[in-house]
Amino acid sequence: MDEKIAKWIIEFLLRKPIDEKIINGVLSFLPLCNNDNRFKKTILLRAVQSEVSNGSVSEKLLDLLEVIEELDHREGKVASNLMKEAYCLVAVDCTVRFLEENVEENGKYVEAVERVWRDRVCLMDSMASEELNLWLRDIEAAVWDSGVCEKIWMRNTRNEALKAAKSYLKEAWESMGPAFLELVAKKVGNEVEECRRGKDGGGREVSLENPCRELVVSQGTRNTQSCLRRKHVAMKSRRPKGAKISDAEKEEDAQEPVNEASDVPAQQSEKVQETLQSDSMQQFAAVNDIHLDASQTARDLSPTKMKDNTTDVNAVENKTGPEIHATAEVNRVQYALRTSSRELHAVVTDPLIEAFKMVETMTPVGVTGNHDNTAGNQTRPKMHAIPKADSGPQVPESSSVKHADDRNLNHDAHEKVENVSSKMATNNMSNDPKSGGQIQPEVDVPRESTDINMENIEKEGELKENAQGNGFCNPKEQLKRKRGLMEPNDTSHTLEWDESVENSSRGLRGSPRLPPSPNRSTASPLRPYEDKKFRRERRRWTAQEEDTLKEAVKKFGHRWTMIRTCYEEVFNGRTDGDLKDKWRNMVKSQR
DNA sequence: GTAGGGCTATAT
DNA sequence: ATATAGCCCTAC
Numbered sequence: 280m281d282e283k284i285a286k287w288i289i290e291f292l293l294r295k296p297i298d299e300k301i302i303n304g305v306l307s308f309l310p311l312c313n314n315d316n317r318f319k320k321t322i323l324l325r326a327v328q329s330e331v332s333n334g335s336v337s338e339k340l341l342d343l344l345e346v347i348e349e350l351d352h353r354e355g356k357v358a359s360n361l362m363k364e365a366y367c368l369v370a371v372d373c374t375v376r377f378l379e380e381n382v383e384e385n386g387k388y389v390e391a392v393e394r395v396w397r398d399r400v401c402l403m404d405s406m407a408s409e410e411l412n413l414w415l416r417d418i419e420a421a422v423w424d425s426g427v428c429e430k431i432w433m434r435n436t437r438n439e440a441l442k443a444a445k446s447y448l449k450e451a452w453e454s455m456g457p458a459f460l461e462l463v464a465k466k467v468g469n470e471v472e473e474c475r476r477g478k479d480g481g482g483r484e485v486s487l488e489n490p491c492r493e494l495v496v497s498q499g500t501r502n503t504q505s506c507l508r509r510k511h512v513a514m515k516s517r518r519p520k521g522a523k524i525s526d527a528e529k530e531e532d533a534q535e536p537v538n539e540a541s542d543v544p545a546q547q548s549e550k551v552q553e554t555l556q557s558d559s560m561q562q563f564a565a566v567n568d569i570h571l572d573a574s575q576t577a578r579d580l581s582p583t584k585m586k587d588n589t590t591d592v593n594a595v596e597n598k599t600g601p602e603i604h605a606t607a608e609v610n611r612v613q614y615a616l617r618t619s620s621r622e623l624h625a626v627v628t629d630p631l632i633e634a635f636k637m638v639e640t641m642t643p644v645g646v647t648g649n650h651d652n653t654a655g656n657q658t659r660p661k662m663h664a665i666p667k668a669d670s671g672p673q674v675p676e677s678s679s680v681k682h683a684d685d686r687n688l689n690h691d692a693h694e695k696v697e698n699v700s701s702k703m704a705t706n707n708m709s710n711d712p713k714s715g716g717q718i719q720p721e722v723d724v725p726r727e728s729t730d731i732n733m734e735n736i737e738k739e740g741e742l743k744e745n746a747q748g749n750g751f752c753n754p755k756e757q758l759k760r761k762r763g764l765m766e767p768n769d770t771s772h773t774l775e776w777d778e779s780v781e782n783s784s785r786g787l788r789g790s791p792r793l794p795p796s797p798n799r800s801t802a803s804p805l806r807p808y809e810d811k812k813f814r815r816e817r818r819r820w821t822a823q824e825e826d827t828l829k830e831a832v833k834k835f836g837h838r839w840t841m842i843r844t845c846y847e848e849v850f851n852g853r854t855d856g857d858l859k860d861k862w863r864n865m866v867k868s869q870r
Numbered sequence: 871g872t873a874g875g876g877c878t879a880t881a882t
Numbered sequence: 883a884t885a886t887a888g889c890c891c892t893a894c
Contacts, residue, residue, distance in 0.1 A: 814877095814879095815888090815889065817878090817888055818888080819888085820888085837872070837873090839871075839872070840872090856890075857889075859874095860889070861887085861888080864887060864888080867886090868887095
């Protein structure tokens, strides 16, 4: 599927209160456009919305707001007051949650102040505001002043943050205008309406260049004719006594030519869909610019300019025939994904954000300045920062947290995207014992995303392949085969792998070694079984993780999924199983 | 989704 | 060499 169409579909879905799983599925499947800030912003806003609607105020939310601001800044937009307020209050809550009533127990709070305020908020010059300065003062004072501490305690900062974020969202969505598909749908709907009346809004005949003309004229005419004819039938040919209504309808239908049996002949609708699509594509091709917004494009799509830019966002709710065609592709994708999104969702915890990161990794100009403050490529002016605590003990860069975050932001994006790819690849192999030889739904694999991300990995795969020279024909046999005691273990591959790919992707610390891409033309159908031998890199548990796990188990018991979800930031990259295993070890070692 | 066993890398 | 920790697989 074309990238732009995918973009329209995703943009449309992101605006709708649709089950997130479906959207996640779409994001995992469709090719993502890498150069459209509007599209990126839509993804980000939806991610913010997800967070807010889950009642979650976290540093992730702070991240999102920062990236949105960066995008806006690129386009020369200044952060609005609502954005500043939301950002400020989210930062406040991210810090204040660590605040203890007793200032002497505020170690974690101090860490949070440094992590959130010194290392982030204070660097975001564009988010500076009076309110933020006031908070900054209080936040700092609360470190030592129990009075301020108490004052902050009394406030429900979480609710304030959520409220502010909601307000910002409202403003942001409004400023984005309606989704492109909605505009098109409405436009087409208007054209139909106008054509039914025989003229367009300006009293002109619908122009010949109008892509919708053929459909709307013929449909309009036919509908009118058909309507008249039905009236005629109803008046003149009454049903014989005792005959059923359905019989009469059959009779009536039978009188009509076969090609008019349905309301919109399939051939015609396809043609219009095609026309609509290609015309839109031309429009896009002609003016495809990062800064172009969909409203403009949609207006340009038709010779008759739209009178009102602030189109009713609910237009799609009242679909007419052609509008349905305009969104048919969306529905088709939705349908396809309903059957497969769950599985994909299982491997992508947060595709909204991952999708954005994926887009970012493909974008020549990096946007995530906030994620890489140390890279020295900052071009934005920085606000005065909380001075690094020269006097007094320095929290070692918020211990592992900040660095881990930085690392994981990139690494996890890769990891997850690649997991999707490899998962999909595995699924596509018909002889996978788990899939039981099922044929996977035919959905366009996001080639751009997978291929680009898998590029290096493919090289690794080749190296590995050469090094291993695995000659097994039957994977089941291979798996079942009992090893001799002295025989090398089937799964003890890591050394070989490391030897062969030592210099390839080791730069990404914690990045797992990845299986070769299935998209290679030389890919053997047996490769997924080699992939099975892939093992994540061992990562020691940090004290913070251990502490959090203890707390969490106290609170939730052995509900590992719940724990992982609730402490996502801490257990970044850990699976439910990891949590369970770790707990098992901790319990064991305490005995 | 979780528990439990097995395997492997790393620590002792 | 052995113990332990971390990860994976599979049954339920």
